[in-house]
Amino acid sequence: MxxxxxxxxxxxxxxxxxxxxxxxxxxxxxxxxxxxxTTPSEPISIKGQSHFEEVINAHTVVLVDCYADWCGPCQMLEPTIEALAEESDAAVAKVDVDQHQVLAQQLGAQGVPTLVLYADGEPVERTVGAQTKGQLEGLIERHSSQQ
Known part of the structure; x- marks a missing residue:
């Protein structure tokens, strides 16, 4: 960097x-x-590398969901992602790995869904596979409280 x-x-x-x-x-x-x-109450669809950087720098805590439309676990996770965007203090960003392959690779998304939590512009947590709402809330709270 x-x-x-x-x-x-x-x-x-x-x-x-x-x-x-x-x-x-x-x-x-x-x-x-x-x-x-304010933190957006809906997930932010990332449009490219520069948009991704803007979102990461504009919000203290950002949960990035690397997903694919064809992915079953991604579809199962969608209601949780939407609820977190609405209910949590974190911004939620979505990266379509098919549309943004280079960005997904930079985020370390080798499988979908991959979730990367950013705090103060830096990646602090990464999970692969569907997670429960409680698990994701715990990650967000842990890093939100460190601010």
Whole structure:
């Protein structure tokens, strides 16, 4: 990874820390001039490498679902992925491995479904195969609480 990208990520982390500190000092409320950052309540369909990087950098915790339309376990996991997007503090991104083969390879998706959890722009957990909602909530909570 290039030094400039590392520097940019470090700056983003520092900005998020300052925003959180300010929020805590204001009794948990955002200041009037501070925009609220919201996590999408629906999965984000990734359109390419640059879109993927934007999503990873825009959200503190992101669960990335590498899937294929023809994959039975992926289809079984779909309602769980949608529920996590709606109910959790994490952003949920979906990468179609057939449409984005290079990106899927970079994510280490050798089988589908592969789920990669990012925290502060870095991959921190990887699972292969269908997971229960509870397992995925646990992963998200563990890394959300470390923020």
């Amino acid at each position: 290039s030094d400039s990208l590392e520097d940019e990520r470090a700056q983003i982390r520092e900005q998020k820390k300052r925003e959180l500190q300010q929020r805590l000092e204001n009794g948990g409320e955002l200041g009037a001039d501070e925009p609220a950052t």
